[in-house]
Amino acid sequence: MRIPAGLLALALPAVLSLGASAHATDLPQAERRSGPAAERHSGYDFMSAETRAMQDDDVANPGMLWVLDGEALWNRPEGPERKSCAACHGNAGVSMSGVAARHPAYDAMRGRPIDLEQRINVCRTQYQRTTPLLYESRDLLALTAFVAHQSRGEPIAVAEEPQTRPFIEAGRRIFEHRQGQLNLSCAQCHNDNWGQRLAGAPIPQAHPTGYPLYRLEWQTLGSIRRRLRECFAGMRAEPYPGDAPEIVDLELFLAWRAKGLPIETPAVRP
Amino acid sequence: MVSVPAKARRGAAIEIKTLISHPMETGYRVGPNGAMIPRDIIRLFTCTYNGEEVFRAELSPAIAANPFLSFFTTALESGTLMFRWTGDGGFEATHTAEIAVE
Numbered sequence: 001m002r003i004p005a006g007l008l009a010l011a012l013p014a015v016l017s018l019g020a021s022a023h024a025t026d027l028p029q030a031e032r033r034s035g036p037a038a039e040r041h042s043g044y045d046f047m048s049a050e051t052r053a054m055q056d057d058d059v060a061n062p063g064m065l066w067v068l069d070g071e072a073l074w075n076r077p078e079g080p081e082r083k084s085c086a087a088c089h090g091n092a093g094v095s096m097s098g099v100a101a102r103h104p105a106y107d108a109m110r111g112r113p114i115d116l117e118q119r120i121n122v123c124r125t126q127y128q129r130t131t132p133l134l135y136e137s138r139d140l141l142a143l144t145a146f147v148a149h150q151s152r153g154e155p156i157a158v159a160e161e162p163q164t165r166p167f168i169e170a171g172r173r174i175f176e177h178r179q180g181q182l183n184l185s186c187a188q189c190h191n192d193n194w195g196q197r198l199a200g201a202p203i204p205q206a207h208p209t210g211y212p213l214y215r216l217e218w219q220t221l222g223s224i225r226r227r228l229r230e231c232f233a234g235m236r237a238e239p240y241p242g243d244a245p246e247i248v249d250l251e252l253f254l255a256w257r258a259k260g261l262p263i264e265t266p267a268v269r270p
Numbered sequence: 271m272v273s274v275p276a277k278a279r280r281g282a283a284i285e286i287k288t289l290i291s292h293p294m295e296t297g298y299r300v301g302p303n304g305a306m307i308p309r310d311i312i313r314l315f316t317c318t319y320n321g322e323e324v325f326r327a328e329l330s331p332a333i334a335a336n337p338f339l340s341f342f343t344t345a346l347e348s349g350t351l352m353f354r355w356t357g358d359g360g361f362e363a364t365h366t367a368e369i370a371v372e
Contacts, residue, residue, distance in 0.1 A: 054338075057287075060340075064289070219336070
């Protein structure tokens, strides 16, 4: 277990002054993601060969079942004008390429970033004039997986601009804030102790490269919101309620922190 | 979803992979209302090659959701592979694939 930096400073000021500490907050702004880009790893790198093989083979990857469903939904007419996604966006392979890599993205009308699921629901309510899809519903997962799949292989590149900066910082505060009955922060595992093991499972760096993804534990596809809820529950902290803006701030910070890693949707994780 | 090589040499071993969307509900779980969730699994998978059965699997409640099955058979002649999944609640799904053997 890592000794808190504060304790080290009390006991060993001489050692610390040599600059031996590699704590993320000591790094310059550009490197304050999860360390330098070369040390950034997708959760894929921490998995067993069997799970990796499952993700790599589209016939074996159960997430592809949702991608196929999503393709059907993409072409299905919705709302009073019977408009499908394809009616406006055409070939998803062209129009949706790279879109997931840029989300969460700033939405001028809401004055804050929204994630890919929210973007799909904005399209549904505003342009198709139909009902939004429920989070974790099969249809929303399928459509999100289909759209995100069009960005597979593209590097994560959320916009870093004056409008998004305060939300990235808000996400960072959640990530670095100790909370819950275990008094843990996300950073204590995913920045300070990645690569080590927690109850037998490897601790990844928490980069959102493959969402929505298929978890063998879930036996189904799930969103990043579901994954984050589980992390909060694991820390014995209060998960954010359904549509809390904080969860999107955290999603945005994680995407910013994962900049450059390729999208894997649909990923498979243990 | 099924993957069969489109072409094969006569006598060659070919790998066939199948993946199907199914909850594989065990029948041993309790729902949020306290009642048992009824079992809903695929019981049987068969693959026939030009009408002759070449592979069969009986599935049980311990098998994960969205079962993935992969097996080998010998490419004998050009024709049709037919896949059939049957299970609880009258579940039935079929898929066919063509193979050219030269």
